[in-house]
Amino acid sequence: MQVSTIILAAGQGTRMVSNLPKVLHPVNGKPLILYSIQAAKAAGSNRPVVVIGNGADEVKKTVGDEAIFVYQEKRLGTAHAVMAAERALSEFTGLILVIAGDMPLLTPETLNRLIGCQQDNSGPFAMLTVHSEDSRGFGRVLRGMNGEVRAIVEESQATSVEMKINELNVGAYCFSSDWLWAALKNIELSPTGEYFLTDLVSIAVSDGKKVQAIVLENEEESLGVNNRIHLSDAERIIRRRVNESHLLAGVTMADPNLVYIEEGVKIGKDTILFPNTRLTGKTEIGEGCEIGPNTIIDNSKIGDHCHLLASVIECAVIEDNVEMGPFCHLRKGAHLGSGVHMGNFGEVKDSFLASGVKMGHFSYIGNATIGENVNIGAGTITCNYDGEHKYSTEIGEGAFIGSDTMLVAPLKIGKGAKTGAGSVVTHDVPDGEVVAGVPARKLKGK
Numbered sequence: 001m002q003v004s005t006i007i008l009a010a011g012q013g014t015r016m017v018s019n020l021p022k023v024l025h026p027v028n029g030k031p032l033i034l035y036s037i038q039a040a041k042a043a044g045s046n047r048p049v050v051v052i053g054n055g056a057d058e059v060k061k062t063v064g065d066e067a068i069f070v071y072q073e074k075r076l077g078t079a080h081a082v083m084a085a086e087r088a089l090s091e092f093t094g095l096i097l098v099i100a101g102d103m104p105l106l107t108p109e110t111l112n113r114l115i116g117c118q119q120d121n122s123g124p125f126a127m128l129t130v131h132s133e134d135s136r137g138f139g140r141v142l143r144g145m146n147g148e149v150r151a152i153v154e155e156s157q158a159t160s161v162e163m164k165i166n167e168l169n170v171g172a173y174c175f176s177s178d179w180l181w182a183a184l185k186n187i188e189l190s191p192t193g194e195y196f197l198t199d200l201v202s203i204a205v206s207d208g209k210k211v212q213a214i215v216l217e218n219e220e221e222s223l224g225v226n227n228r229i230h231l232s233d234a235e236r237i238i239r240r241r242v243n244e245s246h247l248l249a250g251v252t253m254a255d256p257n258l259v260y261i262e263e264g265v266k267i268g269k270d271t272i273l274f275p276n277t278r279l280t281g282k283t284e285i286g287e288g289c290e291i292g293p294n295t296i297i298d299n300s301k302i303g304d305h306c307h308l309l310a311s312v313i314e315c316a317v318i319e320d321n322v323e324m325g326p327f328c329h330l331r332k333g334a335h336l337g338s339g340v341h342m343g344n345f346g347e348v349k350d351s352f353l354a355s356g357v358k359m360g361h362f363s364y365i366g367n368a369t370i371g372e373n374v375n376i377g378a379g380t381i382t383c384n385y386d387g388e389h390k391y392s393t394e395i396g397e398g399a400f401i402g403s404d405t406m407l408v409a410p411l412k413i414g415k416g417a418k419t420g421a422g423s424v425v426t427h428d429v430p431d432g433e434v435v436a437g438v439p440a441r442k443l444k445g446k
Contacts, residue, residue, distance in 0.1 A: 002094035003115055004177075005040040006085045009033055009101030010053025010072040015227040021055030023101040024062055025231055028238045029262040029280055032225060033059065035104035037066050042108035043115060045097055049088045051081045077194030078171075079187045086181055095119070096180055098173045098197070102225045104234050106172060110221055113214055114174045123210035124179035125200065128170035130222040131215065137226070138168035139198050141213065149211045152198035157191070167215070169198060170222045179204075238263075259292075268304065286320070300330070303338070316348075319355070343378065351382075360403065366390075367409065371397030377421065379404040396431065 013022025023033040033050070040048050050067040052059050053075055060069055072084040082098060089096065095118055099106065110128070118126040127149075129141050135155060140162050142151040152169045153162050180200075187199045204211050216222055225231050242263055243256045250269030253259045258275035261267075265279045268287030273279075277292035281299035285291065289302060294310040302308070302318045309325030316330035324330075324342035333350035336342070340353050343361030351368040353359065360378035367384040369392070370376070380401050382393045393407050396415035406424040407413070417429045420436025420443075429435050434443045 001119060002092070003043070003045045003097055003174075004089055004092050004094060005045040005048040005097040005099065006082055006089075007033070007036050007040065007048050007050045007067070007099055007101045008078060008081050009036075009059060010051050010056075010075055010081055010084075011102070012054045012075070013102075013226075016231075017228075021058055022225070024055065024058060025225070027104050027225075027231065027234045028242065028260075031062055032104050032234075033063060033101045034066070036099055036101050036106070037063065039106055039108050039111055040097060040099065043097070043111035045111075046092075049085045050101065051084050077190070078197035079184055079195035079199065082180075082197060083184050083195075086184075089177065090181075092177055094177060096175045096177045098175065100171050100224060103171070103223070104225070105221045105223050105237055107221060110216065111172070114172060117212050117214050118174040118176070121210065121212040123212060124183070124204050125173055125175040126212040126214065127174075127201075128172040128222070129167050129213050129215050130170050130219055131166050132168055132219050132222065133166055135163075135168055136224065136230075138170070138222075138224075140165040141167040141169055143167070149201060149213050150205055151202045154190075154196060154198060168222070170216065171224065173197070173200075295325075337372075354397070365393075368393040368395065368407075370395045371399065371415065373397055374399045374401065376401045377403035377405065381406050383408045402436075 009023045011022060016022050024031045037048050048067045050069050051072050052069055053072045056071060068088055070084050070088050072081050095115060114126055114128055137155050139152040139154045140158055141149060142153060144150045183200055183203050186203050187195045190196055201211050220237050223230060223234055225234055242261050243259060246267055247253060251267045252272045255275050259273045260278040262280045264282060266284045268285060270287050271285055271289040274292035276294045278296045283297050283300050285302040286304035288305045290307045295308050297313045300313045300316045303320035305320055306318055306322045311325040311328040313330040315332040316334040318336045319338040321339045322336050327345045328342045329347040331349035334348040335352045337353055337355035339355050341358045345362045346359050347364045349366045351365045353370045354372040356373040357370050359376040362378050363376055363380040366382050367390050368382050374395050383406055384390050391409035393409045393411045395413040398416045399413050400418040402419045402421040402423060404422045405419045408426045411425060412428045414429055414431035416432045418434045419425055419440060423436050423440040424438045425435060425440040435441060436443055
């Protein structure tokens with residue numbers, strides 16, 4: 001049977017104390033709403049219907065084509081939000097999953113259990129519950145003498161006796177679509193001025209229909225994000241899940257609590273991650289590397305057996321057996337060939353350093369192509385920008401660039417050429433020639 005999903009994401013999120021819509025707050029680098037969308041799709045759902053309200057344009061821009069959007073003009077409760085999705089699903093006749101956009105810890109496996117439960121249920125819907133001493137504002141599940149679900153009481157309306165119940169409504173449901181749309185019309189306005197989706201339990205029970213409940217085995221899946229404390233809790237749990245998956249795949253972490261890895265990052269076996277390492281975006285790291293401590297790698301590809309200490313690497317490519325750091329910076333477009341060595345405080349941008357290049361500390365290489373086995377002395381700078389345009393520098397294989405050399409682009413240094421320490425090179429240098437001075441000139445007899 002086909003499944004469609006309604007994701008409730010119209011809330012104000014006032015407890016976040018933020019200008020950003022609640023469902024767009026990031027957890028481990030990804031907005032909350034995307035966790036709900038991806039979990040629903042992984043559970044076999046059609047393209048989800050997202051009910052939006054507060055910050056609607058921002059949510060649509062972030063989610064893009066991943067969902068269908070419906071707008072809840074007045075925020076009159078969870079049942080009213082589901083009603084807003086009826087037009088988008090009016091011709092759908094399968095099962096309808098309803099989840100919140102602020103619950104990033106619900107797994108596809110749990111949603112599959114919920115869907116499977118309703119497929120086997122003779123009644124109109126199934127729901128998730130959890131046993132917890134921390135209610136976090138969830139409604140209480142009332143059961144009858146035989147353990148059947150009889151009603152859900154919202155915390156704001158619960159009596160002192162009902163408040164002691166520790167079985168809570170998680171807020172995830174799977175409905176038979178034909179029953180849902182008719183039953184929603186029978187929900188009455190609550191004393192607080194809202195239409196509660198939880199009233200569907202008592203409506204079903206009063207009609208003699210069975211509501212099935214699945215109790216979550218892992219309480220942490222029920223965490224909804226309503227404030228910054230909840231957000232940090234979700235961050236910690238998701239990071240732990242991600243790190244554990246890498247640990248089981250052969251990656252070593254000196255302290256997993258101090259390693260930050262976004263979903264989608266790929267890491268080869270026998271790589272060691274030291275504390276305060278952060279791997280983000282579509283980063284790929286090969287086997288047998290040592291990364292960190294204090295290293296940031298974003299959207300970059302790292303080869304095998306690289307040692308990267310206390311450095312920042314952004315949108316770059318590093319081939320095998322590269323050593324760099326501490327305090328190096330690879331910016332967008334940097335590409336280090338195999339066996340390259342970068343000393344501390346080196347920076348590379350939009351440049352290719354061929355295999356065997358040794359780049360001394362306190363050097364900057366920008367818009368350059370460096371041949372194999374070139375030695376770049378400490379303090380070398382490619383002067384590639386004149387205030388309006390950027391120009392390229394080319395250095396041939398085997399060249400030796402003396403310490404504190406200024407290479408004023410556009411410029412070409414030939415194979416095996418050398419520059420003296422402190423030179424300012426303003427003209428091309430032929431193969432094998434030695435230049436020095438300010439401006440640099442050919443040394444006689446060299």
